[in-house]
Amino acid sequence: MEHVQKVVRSLSVAARAVGAFIRLQTLTPTVRTFSGSHSLSQNVPETLWNLGRLNHVAIAVPDLQMAKSFYKNMLGAQVSEVVPVPEHGVSVVFVELGNTKLELLHPLGDQSPIEGFLQKNKAGGMHHICIEVDEIEAAVADLKQKKIRILSDKAKIGAHGKPVIFLHPKDCGGVLVELEEA
Numbered sequence: 084m085e086h087v088q089k090v091v092r093s094l095s096v097a098a099r100a101v102g103a104f105i106r107l108q109t110l111t112p113t114v115r116t117f118s119g120s121h122s123l124s125q126n127v128p129e130t131l132w133n134l135g136r137l138n139h140v141a142i143a144v145p146d147l148q149m150a151k152s153f154y155k156n157m158l159g160a161q162v163s164e165v166v167p168v169p170e171h172g173v174s175v176v177f178v179e180l181g182n183t184k185l186e187l188l189h190p191l192g193d194q195s196p197i198e199g200f201l202q203k204n205k206a207g208g209m210h211h212i213c214i215e216v217d218e219i220e221a222a223v224a225d226l227k228q229k230k231i232r233i234l235s236d237k238a239k240i241g242a243h244g245k246p247v248i249f250l251h252p253k254d255c256g257g258v259l260v261e262l263e264e265a
């Protein structure tokens with residue numbers, strides 16, 4: 084009899100553990116990437132666009148040559164020449180990191196969107212992150228519906244020759260987010 088009670092107790096502990104595991108699986112957010120595994124996407128409703136890899140992290144700097152020299156000579160990174168991107172009001176240096184890039188940004192022209200940021204952050208600082216998407220127009224339509232502010236009327240060509248948009252930092256947890264079509 085005691086043996087039977089032990090078996091019943093073990094079975095009920097196992098059943099509770101399975102229940103907790105299933106609840107945990109339901110609660111755990113899933114990551115959905117267009118470059119990643121399909122098995123991760125099972126809990127996510129199908130949408131017309133997908134988020135991909137981190138393309139770059141952009142850092143606004145008050146002195147582009149000094150910043151370039153820091154990454155090249157102090158950290159030993161491979162860095163590009165200065166690339167002017169007048170359509171976005173910035174000059175850029177790309178820092179290669181293997182799996183992603185840094186973009187060092189400095190204002191170009193008198194209407195630069197990073198001028199105000201550098202006035203508030205005199206030593207410079209992290210300005211935005213850029214994540215790849217597979218369908219930028221679908222992303223724009225979807226995010227507009229979700230009341231996320233898009234900071235331009237339509238996608239512009241970004242520093243890598245691909246269409247980009249920016250999302251308002253106040254709608255993205257305080258981070259300026261750029262989406263780039265891969």
Ligand SMILES: C[C@@H](C(=O)O)C(=O)SCCNC(=O)CCNC(=O)[C@H](O)C(C)(C)COP(=O)(O)OP(=O)(O)OC[C@H]1O[C@@H](n2cnc3c(N)ncnc32)[C@H](O)[C@@H]1OP(=O)(O)O
Binds near residue numbers: 209241
């Ligand atoms: C080449 C290209 C590429 O990669 O392809 C690029 O990188 S172009 C990179 C440059 N282009 C862009 O950044 C385009 C998108 N950016 C913009 O439209 C603008 O910079 C905004 C993000 C809307 C900020 O505009 P503006 O400086 O005039 O406004 P503001 O100073 O009144 O800022 C409004 C509020 O947002 C905050 N705020 C401003 N810039 C921010 C940033 N980078 N990250 C996080 N928060 C930020 C301010 O502190 C302020 O918060 P409080 O009210 O709490 O004080």
